[in-house]
Amino acid sequence: MRNWLAVAALPLLLLPAAAEAGKSTVTLAMALEPPGLDPTTGAAAAIAQITLYNVYEGLTRVNQDATVSPMLAESWTVSDDGKTYTFKLKQGVTFHDGTDFDAGDVKFTYERNAAEDSKNKRKKYFTNMASITAPDAHTVVVALKEPRPTFLFNMGESTSVIVNEEAAATNATKPVGTGPFKFVKWTKGDKVVLARDPGYRDVGAIKLEGLTFRFINDQAAQIAAVMAGDIDLIPYSRAAESIDVIKANERLQVTIGTTEGETILSTNNKHPALSKLKVRQAIAHAIDRAEIIEGAMFGAGTPIGSHFAPHNPDYVDLTGRYPHDPAKAKALLAEAGHGSGLELSLKLPPTGYARDGGQIVAQQLERVGIKVKIANVEWPIWLKEVYKQKNYDLSIVSHVEPMDIGIYARKNYYFQYDNADFNAIMAKADATTDPATRSKHLKQAQHKLAEDAVNGYLFQLAKITVKDKGLQGVWRNSPMFVNDMRSVSWK
Amino acid sequence: MWRHRAFMVGTGLSGLMAGAALLSLFWTPHSPTQIVVRARFKPPSWEHWLGTDQFGRDILSMLMAGAQTSILVGLIAVSLGLGLGVALGLLAAARRGWIEEAVMRLNDLTFAFPVVLLAILITAGWGPGISNAILALAIINVPIFARLSRGAALTIWAREFVLAARAAGKGPVRITAEHVLPNIANVIVVQATISFAIAILAEAALSYLGVGSQPPDPSWGRMLAESQNHLFRSPVLALWPGMAIVLSVLGLNLMGDGLRDLLDPRLGRRGRA
Numbered sequence: 001m002r003n004w005l006a007v008a009a010l011p012l013l014l015l016p017a018a019a020e021a022g023k024s025t026v027t028l029a030m031a032l033e034p035p036g037l038d039p040t041t042g043a044a045a046a047i048a049q050i051t052l053y054n055v056y057e058g059l060t061r062v063n064q065d066a067t068v069s070p071m072l073a074e075s076w077t078v079s080d081d082g083k084t085y086t087f088k089l090k091q092g093v094t095f096h097d098g099t100d101f102d103a104g105d106v107k108f109t110y111e112r113n114a115a116e117d118s119k120n121k122r123k124k125y126f127t128n129m130a131s132i133t134a135p136d137a138h139t140v141v142v143a144l145k146e147p148r149p150t151f152l153f154n155m156g157e158s159t160s161v162i163v164n165e166e167a168a169a170t171n172a173t174k175p176v177g178t179g180p181f182k183f184v185k186w187t188k189g190d191k192v193v194l195a196r197d198p199g200y201r202d203v204g205a206i207k208l209e210g211l212t213f214r215f216i217n218d219q220a221a222q223i224a225a226v227m228a229g230d231i232d233l234i235p236y237s238r239a240a241e242s243i244d245v246i247k248a249n250e251r252l253q254v255t256i257g258t259t260e261g262e263t264i265l266s267t268n269n270k271h272p273a274l275s276k277l278k279v280r281q282a283i284a285h286a287i288d289r290a291e292i293i294e295g296a297m298f299g300a301g302t303p304i305g306s307h308f309a310p311h312n313p314d315y316v317d318l319t320g321r322y323p324h325d326p327a328k329a330k331a332l333l334a335e336a337g338h339g340s341g342l343e344l345s346l347k348l349p350p351t352g353y354a355r356d357g358g359q360i361v362a363q364q365l366e367r368v369g370i371k372v373k374i375a376n377v378e379w380p381i382w383l384k385e386v387y388k389q390k391n392y393d394l395s396i397v398s399h400v401e402p403m404d405i406g407i408y409a410r411k412n413y414y415f416q417y418d419n420a421d422f423n424a425i426m427a428k429a430d431a432t433t434d435p436a437t438r439s440k441h442l443k444q445a446q447h448k449l450a451e452d453a454v455n456g457y458l459f460q461l462a463k464i465t466v467k468d469k470g471l472q473g474v475w476r477n478s479p480m481f482v483n484d485m486r487s488v489s490w491k
Numbered sequence: 492m493w494r495h496r497a498f499m500v501g502t503g504l505s506g507l508m509a510g511a512a513l514l515s516l517f518w519t520p521h522s523p524t525q526i527v528v529r530a531r532f533k534p535p536s537w538e539h540w541l542g543t544d545q546f547g548r549d550i551l552s553m554l555m556a557g558a559q560t561s562i563l564v565g566l567i568a569v570s571l572g573l574g575l576g577v578a579l580g581l582l583a584a585a586r587r588g589w590i591e592e593a594v595m596r597l598n599d600l601t602f603a604f605p606v607v608l609l610a611i612l613i614t615a616g617w618g619p620g621i622s623n624a625i626l627a628l629a630i631i632n633v634p635i636f637a638r639l640s641r642g643a644a645l646t647i648w649a650r651e652f653v654l655a656a657r658a659a660g661k662g663p664v665r666i667t668a669e670h671v672l673p674n675i676a677n678v679i680v681v682q683a684t685i686s687f688a689i690a691i692l693a694e695a696a697l698s699y700l701g702v703g704s705q706p707p708d709p710s711w712g713r714m715l716a717e718s719q720n721h722l723f724r725s726p727v728l729a730l731w732p733g734m735a736i737v738l739s740v741l742g743l744n745l746m747g748d749g750l751r752d753l754l755d756p757r758l759g760r761r762g763r764a
Contacts, residue, residue, distance in 0.1 A: 227723075245723040295546060355706075356546075360526055376705060
């Protein structure tokens, strides 16, 4: 009887495995649905996560280790003053609508991005271009007003992808690019489907036939979906608490890499108490990064002491500048005239690291005598009250843009730092073309921020990737928000 | 007899909740807000009777302190709603005419919104927080009590002894205070118990959605919301606050039903016959 049952159950067990073997598409889970699908006009990170390098391509591409390789440009040369870039373009490239790609498309795209009414998130990359000329159909010469050491990296970002004039107006709903995958359909509230473009210039190298990006906001629901086999890949999972559960699953694999997300205790430097260096130093001493990383991220995250990604070659480890020392923090608060107590608000956006980390940070601050009033807010309210109106004392947020230490030099940014010395350091770093000199200034800038304890520097957000073991070629690290699927395949 | 047993069970459950809340004012096994990261996800033990949550906080202590929040919200919201609602209802019944019309149409307007939706609307405008949640729940309770007390008061106003009182020269204020209010008190008490249960449920819902009680103040609704991310690792985390909500709401409802039977002489006679 028992044997008979086992035989009857056999086909049931074999079926899913058999279906798996022939798999040639990948279903990815995304937390947020993008508002559109054109990264040159929309700012949402979700746009790039679907389209960058899959649908659209730039002149250059950024690799997993943040190095830059050719993409639509075959090669390039840079003038000695760092102001003129000459790109040689690839030949035989077509857009998904059949039109040919040439120098005119580059000129059109960059000029459109720089235009008065441009909605490009990185408009300044393009307004810094003095001229864009096309000596022939496959050569583009870009002359910059000011040299930019990060120019080639910037041209590989989502905001710099090349679009054609014919489709530019409708790209937000029906994207047309030069990438290996073309747009099939977008079911609002559910998914975006892409399929391999048979006309792609290097179609033989693309193993996957199709991609489906499914929108599942709840992190526990994402994990449930991947365990049920509905999802093959969660490229940016926030479910640090489920790492152990995933590891115990035979079919699934979890990798922990790095991102550009500096998670900080954002501080309003114009607040009467927080404008005092000693109060900010006290907060820095009160923070116990190890407890926050363990408590909020289940150990996934690297402690940071300034606003810089640890995987960057110019990174300086400054976590020791203000070590965890509650007694010292209390003393500094007393010196600053807040020995009898200080009350601060802490506005937390709806992410796990902020909501969980916030409760731990609040307790750490209360240990040294700072009373913290937590308010959980949704993103639109956070953007309005914290980011735009600067009506906050403290907040916790991850700054995910690559190489974004320059935000501290921005006028009226929400930290309200406005420090002339720091601005001078950044100006020098941006003006030089010599990598060694730039590196020196970037290190100075990190020291300056750590010294001034502008914000509470907590940890570098980890990229937690949950995937089917059979998938290979998925990025482990994330120098920027992208799901580069061209080199992904099933075993 | 069965009805009385339900009343006893209801009173027992409600008493347990009130007792836990009262006790938590003076003593909890551990601090309900103390985070001890290395002691998280501990199973039930002698030290932590119900185990610890994702931050290493003692769950029993959190439930006890959460009962405090629930009772506080229910008590204040229902008292405010009852005070204002009954006053409006009595006014409408005593004065009739355009005042009654205005009061009742205003009530209809509030009734048109589902409870939680209106509460979210209010907290969205004034910001999240326990005081705004209380205010929202109070506002919702006003029309419930106004409509109930007006209806009950109208039947009293039509009774002979009220006519006699009027003939004797008593004014509407005295009649309301001496004759109407005492005769509708039982209906109001029953409604108050049921509204209290609804308020606890609504507070849990609002805290679950993040617009009610803010951390670190313990709240059953937020415990439930936070446990959601840990369902795979520790499903029992969702069970405790869920049970607390179910049992206290059930208890209050049973108590309300029992009270209605006990306080209403007509129902009681029919029931016993």
